[in-house]
Amino acid sequence: MRDFELLYPATIAEACQALRRHGEGARLLAGGTSLVQFLKEGMYVPEVLVALQRIPALDAVVAADGGLRIGAMARLTDLERHAALRQAAPLLRAALHLVGNVRVRNVATLGGNLCHADPHADPPTALVALRAEVVLGDGAQSRQLPVAEFLLDYYETALRPGELLQGIIVPRQERGQVSVYRRFTAVSEEDWPCVTLAAVGSVRGRAPNLACAALRLVVGALEPRPRLIAGIDELLPLEAGDAARRETLAETVMAQLAPVDDLLGSAWYKRQIAGVLAREALADLFQQGAAP
Ligand SMILES: Cc1cc2nc3c(=O)[nH]c(=O)nc-3n(C[C@H](O)[C@H](O)[C@H](O)COP(=O)(O)OP(=O)(O)OC[C@H]3O[C@@H](n4cnc5c(N)ncnc54)[C@H](O)[C@@H]3O)c2cc1C
Incomplete structure (x- = not known):
């Protein structure tokens, strides 16, 4: 690692001034868990690190x-x-x-x-x-x-x-809203995820006649940015007992993803996992919706 200057601005304005003054040579430092790794690997070679730790209330x-x-x-x-x-x-x-x-x-x-x-x-x-x-x-x-x-x-x-x-x-998540976050890791549980999935929805009715009336589904880790799955509204209301519709949901999710092959898995594998997570997430939402 090359030597660099470490600045501790007291305000946001001072931090931004430092960024402007040093341009490409400056980097902000928060927890440092990713940045320091990148510095060690020589992916960034900053002249100045602008540490945010001493700016009051920036963690409020x-x-x-x-x-x-x-x-x-x-x-x-x-x-x-x-x-x-x-x-x-x-x-x-x-x-x-x-x-x-x-x-x-x-x-x-x-x-x-x-x-x-x-x-x-x-x-x-x-x-x-x-x-x-x-x-x-x-x-x-x-x-x-x-x-x-x-x-x-x-x-x-x-x-x-x-x-x-x-x-x-x-x-704020609305009253009556149910939600689930799922991730799949291909190696160990603490590893970076191969696929992530977040679902927010609402479930109406009483078990066993439950139906998902609203659903927002986002899949991450497979593409450069999280993907909000389109076309779910057309599948709603989705009844808990409707296995065919549940499969259509999983297929809708898989069809919209464009993963790449890498060390975490092949594109085919990751797409299948996303489908599994979507099915599991829906089951989880119904379970939450059935809870008293
Ligand atoms: C072993 C390990 C395992 C990990 N596993 C996971 C995981 O499973 N899931 C996951 O989500 N993450 C994981 N992480 C990533 C970890 O969550 C990130 O390192 C962390 O989120 C970065 O936060 P930081 O505060 O340390 O940022 P830093 O490392 O300090 O900064 C990261 C980048 O953000 C910039 N930056 C920081 N704060 C600001 C700001 N306020 N404004 C503008 N730019 C800013 C920095 O300049 C730098 O470019 C893992 C990291 C490690 C080391």
């Missing part, structure tokens, strides 16, 4: 717009344990709980996870399903974007030069 979680605003520097473990988050967005909490291992979650931040834009990351799949938005700022002005538009490509986001991610706005 506050109520906002009927949901929660999560500061970019909030650590995954703290979020996982946050009572308000558990209540407002159990889907996100479920995804955070499965990230890597506890040592990673103790240090990694939600902002770092999103800005790193690794397609295999868990939180983005849940955040897209929840229609979450990011708040980006340059120290003077801020703008808001859906997470689905923030993630552009492999390790690429919509951040402009001199901008940083300030926070993430997560809408």
